Amino acid sequence: MTVTSGNLLSLCLLAFLSECTANCQAIPEARVFMGSGVIALTEQKVVSSQNSCRYSAVAENRSSFDFAFVDLDVEVRSGQARTVFPIETFDILANGRRIVTGACPTGLKASDRTALRFVRALRTKVGEPESESMKSLYLYIQSLPKIEGPYQSLLVSDDLKCARDYKSAVEEGGLTGRKRFQELLLYGCGKAVPGGTRVRVARTGAEYVRVEVAEGDEGLRKVKGWIHRDFVITASP
Numbered sequence: 056m057t058v059t060s061g062n063l064l065s066l067c068l069l070a071f072l073s074e075c076t077a078n079c080q081a082i083p084e085a086r087v088f089m090g091s092g093v094i095a096l097t098e099q100k101v102v103s104s105q106n107s108c109r110y111s112a113v114a115e116n117r118s119s120f121d122f123a124f125v126d127l128d129v130e131v132r133s134g135q136a137r138t139v140f141p142i143e144t145f146d147i148l149a150n151g152r153r154i155v156t157g158a159c160p161t162g163l164k165a166s167d168r169t170a171l172r173f174v175r176a177l178r179t180k181v182g183e184p185e186s187e188s189m190k191s192l193y194l195y196i197q198s199l200p201k202i203e204g205p206y207q208s209l210l211v212s213d214d215l216k217c218a219r220d221y222k223s224a225v226e227e228g229g230l231t232g233r234k235r236f237q238e239l240l241l242y243g244c245g246k247a248v249p250g251g252t253r254v255r256v257a258r259t260g261a262e263y264v265r266v267e268v269a270e271g272d273e274g275l276r277k278v279k280g281w282i283h284r285d286f287v288i289t290a291s292p
Contacts, residue, residue, distance in 0.1 A: 084096065089122065089173055093118065094115065094147070095114070096112040096115075097113045098113045103159070106161065108160060110158070111154065112156075115151075115152045116150060116151050120149055121148050122146065122176040122177065123179065124176060125144060125145050127174060128141050128142075128174060129142055129169055129171060132169065132170065140157060140159050141259055143156055144257055149180070177191060178195075196270055200253065202286050203251065205225060206250070207250060208247040210244065210246070211246050211266060211268070211279070214244075221244070223235075246280065248275065249271075255267045262284060263281050263282065264281070267279045
């Protein structure tokens with residue numbers, strides 16, 4: 056059998072549905088207006104256990120624009136209780152659909168309904184004037200958070216252990232902290248990124264987030280890694 060994109064989506068959904076247990080909650084469709092159209096999340100599921108919680112949905116782009124780096128927050132409502140968490144950043148083509156996932160808070164209760172909060176995305180369209188595309192890119196980058204810290208540069212770490220070591224070095228401060236920072240760079244624990252650089256938050260955790268550098272020269276824009284959330288400063292409105 057030839058596998059098409061539609062078949063692949065169906066197979067992925069079937070695999071996910073086979074994992075659902077009594078704790079897998081169906082949620083009605085939620086939609087969010089994105090300025091040039093609507094993205095809807097359908098077939099939403101929450102699979103929760105004592106130690107983990109996983110969110111999954113099918114995103115449908117009901118517009119003629121492609122969207123890259125889509126950041127959405129999901130607000131789960133159960134009675135008067137509301138819980139907000141981000142889903143993993145994704146790209147979606149015009150009039151396209153794809154599966155999106157995210158980690159939800161452990162112990163999340165069954166939801167009555169959900170709402171979506173649009174954070175940001177880069178909008179593009181085939182045939183759009185270059186001036187409009189550049190404007191969209193500029194506005195998108197300006198909406199991103201920055202990394203800031205006590206030193207001129209910050210360490211974007213290759214793994215969580217290095218990120219924790221860097222956080223400890225900053226807390227230690229003084230010459231000792233600076234020396235430890237240099238040692239972490241020397242040992243290949245990550246890359247030094249100038250303070251004030253704008254980044255995309257690709258994945259969130261309890262204390263540490265995975266970021267991707269979004270500006271600077273070509274080499275700098277390839278930097279990806281982990282950093283403590285204290286060093287990630289939300290962009291000013």
